[in-house]
Amino acid sequence: MGSLLVVGRALPAPSDEHSKNHRLKLWATIEVKAKSKFWCFPRKLKKVKKSNDQVLAINEDPGEYQNALNSMAYYLGSSLQCRMCGFRGRRKHFKLLKVPHKASLIQRLQTLFSASPKILSSYILSFQRKVQKVTCWQGKFIISIGTIFSCVVVSMMLIISASVTVSKDSTWALTEDNRLFLEAWRTVDRAYFDKTFNGQSWFRYRENALRNEPMNNREETYMAIKKMLSTLDDPFTRFLEPEKFKILRSGTQGALTGVGLSIGYPTGLDLSSAGLVVISTSPGGPANKIGIKPGDVILAIDDRSTETMDIYEAAELLQGTEGSTVKLDIHSGPEIKQMALRREKITLNPVKLRLCEVPGLGNDSSRIGYIKLTSFNQNTSGAVRDAIESLRGSGVKSFVLDLRDNSGGLFAEGIETAKIWLEKGVIVYICDSRGVRDIYEADGSNAIAASEPLIVLVNRGTASASEILAGALKDNKRAVLYGEPTFGKGKIQSVFELSDGSGLAVTVARYETPGHTDIDKVGIIPDRTLPPSFPLDEDSFCNCLKDPASACNLDTAALFSR
Numbered sequence: 001m002g003s004l005l006v007v008g009r010a011l012p013a014p015s016d017e018h019s020k021n022h023r024l025k026l027w028a029t030i031e032v033k034a035k036s037k038f039w040c041f042p043r044k045l046k047k048v049k050k051s052n053d054q055v056l057a058i059n060e061d062p063g064e065y066q067n068a069l070n071s072m073a074y075y076l077g078s079s080l081q082c083r084m085c086g087f088r089g090r091r092k093h094f095k096l097l098k099v100p101h102k103a104s105l106i107q108r109l110q111t112l113f114s115a116s117p118k119i120l121s122s123y124i125l126s127f128q129r130k131v132q133k134v135t136c137w138q139g140k141f142i143i144s145i146g147t148i149f150s151c152v153v154v155s156m157m158l159i160i161s162a163s164v165t166v167s168k169d170s171t172w173a174l175t176e177d178n179r180l181f182l183e184a185w186r187t188v189d190r191a192y193f194d195k196t197f198n199g200q201s202w203f204r205y206r207e208n209a210l211r212n213e214p215m216n217n218r219e220e221t222y223m224a225i226k227k228m229l230s231t232l233d234d235p236f237t238r239f240l241e242p243e244k245f246k247i248l249r250s251g252t253q254g255a256l257t258g259v260g261l262s263i264g265y266p267t268g269l270d271l272s273s274a275g276l277v278v279i280s281t282s283p284g285g286p287a288n289k290i291g292i293k294p295g296d297v298i299l300a301i302d303d304r305s306t307e308t309m310d311i312y313e314a315a316e317l318l319q320g321t322e323g324s325t326v327k328l329d330i331h332s333g334p335e336i337k338q339m340a341l342r343r344e345k346i347t348l349n350p351v352k353l354r355l356c357e358v359p360g361l362g363n364d365s366s367r368i369g370y371i372k373l374t375s376f377n378q379n380t381s382g383a384v385r386d387a388i389e390s391l392r393g394s395g396v397k398s399f400v401l402d403l404r405d406n407s408g409g410l411f412a413e414g415i416e417t418a419k420i421w422l423e424k425g426v427i428v429y430i431c432d433s434r435g436v437r438d439i440y441e442a443d444g445s446n447a448i449a450a451s452e453p454l455i456v457l458v459n460r461g462t463a464s465a466s467e468i469l470a471g472a473l474k475d476n477k478r479a480v481l482y483g484e485p486t487f488g489k490g491k492i493q494s495v496f497e498l499s500d501g502s503g504l505a506v507t508v509a510r511y512e513t514p515g516h517t518d519i520d521k522v523g524i525i526p527d528r529t530l531p532p533s534f535p536l537d538e539d540s541f542c543n544c545l546k547d548p549a550s551a552c553n554l555d556t557a558a559l560f561s562r
Contacts, residue, residue: 181225183498188237192232193509195433196433218500236505240504248503259343262278262281274299275298275300276306278293280374280407283352283372287341290341295461299336300328319343327341350376353370353371354541357542368399370400370402370541371391372402374405375409376464378410407461408464408467419446421478421479423447424442428440429513431511455481457483457530459530485523485526490512492507
């Protein structure tokens with residue numbers, strides 16, 4: 001895009017020194033680089049003549065020079081100020097002067113625009129040579145203001161014409177694969193939480209990728225999208241081929257076939273192991289029955305190293321036909337074990353409940369409702385509500401909410417579950433790179449268990465949406481947390497489906513607890529610890545509570561009496 005140059009001479013204010021021998025002859029060139037950013041440079045006219053830019057020579061009289069600036073401001077739609085000489089151009093001060101043959105001029109311009117922009121450029125250059133017979137301010141040469149307006153209009157229309165032409169050409173040149181790439185780019189542009197895009201120009205990356213990245217088929221386009229996302233340096237923002245996208249969706253809809261493992265990247269409290277970390281195991285699933293525990297590291301799946309494997313590729317390898325076998329290399333404590341697991345149909349029932357009889361608490365507090373929350377899928381909040389009502393019908397007046405080995409799931413279900421337990425208060429702050437963007441609060445409209453005594457059990461397998469719930473209950477002093485520090489996944493992802501059935505998992509925000517704690521890679525610290533022998537399943541928990549000398553002695557009399 002060419003620059004629009006206005007050449008004139010800015011004279012100093014009249015003074016005693018303003019004599020013939022000391023008059024300042026300053027040629028000022030205004031280069032409009034944007035609507036309100038330009039510089040006024042001292043420059044001799046003979047140097048300007050050698051420029052290929054569009055040049056407008058005006059009478060050096062300061063009044064006409066000022067009006068030229070006003071006219072530029074009028075056409076550009078904003079005020080201008082030269083950063084060197086201080087002259088200002090204001091669109092509201094622009095004086096509309098009569099321009100001879102204005103209609104015929106527009107007609108000529110329209111004719112020129114119908115041709116190639118190169119014709120218009122050559123017209124401007126020839127026009128420039130004619131108008132450069134200018135006079136000095138003493139009256140030797142004079143040029144009409146009509147010429148000023150003509151050149152300004154022609155130059156601005158040249159810029160617009162070139163922009164429209166380029167835009168039109170690039171649109172028509174887009175292929176179906178280019179459009180898929182742009183769809184992915186726009187999705188990240190709108191949704192990604194870090195608007196600096198890891199310190200790069202996101203728009204410039206798009207332009208460079210369209211010019212330089214091969215996108216001749218779908219495979220090349222997928223590679224271009226993955227390469228684009230890798231520049232964000234965010235392991236949770238990932239591209240999902242159609243098959244992987246189906247796997248991810250199945251995990252939030254209630255059932256899948258596999259070994260019952262929830263896995264993640266080693267971004268929690270221990271970053272030393274190379275591989276994929278086990279966040280949790282499904283109770284009663286193949287991995288749970290064979291003894292795999294949260295914190296174990298998967299080194300290989302069917303002899304394929306997981307060191308550089310993403311979690312979606314690993315999930316695809318772990319799932320398969322019911323009854324088939326998958327081999328895992330597991331780093332558990334000081335040992336490396338090889339295990340063969342048979343795939344089963346895993347029903348993701350998010351809620352399990354038990355009625356626990358506890359001796360020694362009196363008639364009103366002898367029954368405790370135990371609710372184990374295993375995941376946050378689309379059924380979770382409704383299932384929790386049903387569990388509370390069912391336990392209440394059995395005389396329960398206090399609750400234990402077990403979030404251990406709950407690796408999270410749907411963010412919205414985590415929020416809705418928190419509203420069940422809170423009468424009022426902040427649930428979570430949603431933040432981007434510029435600070436707090438949104439606040440989720442409880443207003444009491446969905447609360448059905450906001451007053452009963454409550455304790456929450458957490459461990460290293462408590463992650464994502466379950467950490468949001470635990471943090472909300474802790475910071476609002478609604479519950480006492482028992483266990484160990486949680487996983488520390490303080491970022492929120494949303495899943496977007498693309499037009500060809502593929503998808504994007506995009507980090508849309510980070511969150512802070514109601515106490516403004518950023519738990520990413522740190523976790524939520526419980527109020528009290530639990531012994532290693534504390535039972536994980538619901539039946540063992542209830543049996544353990546009956547024995548005052550067991551690991552389940554949580555000072556229940558103090559906890560469940562208000």
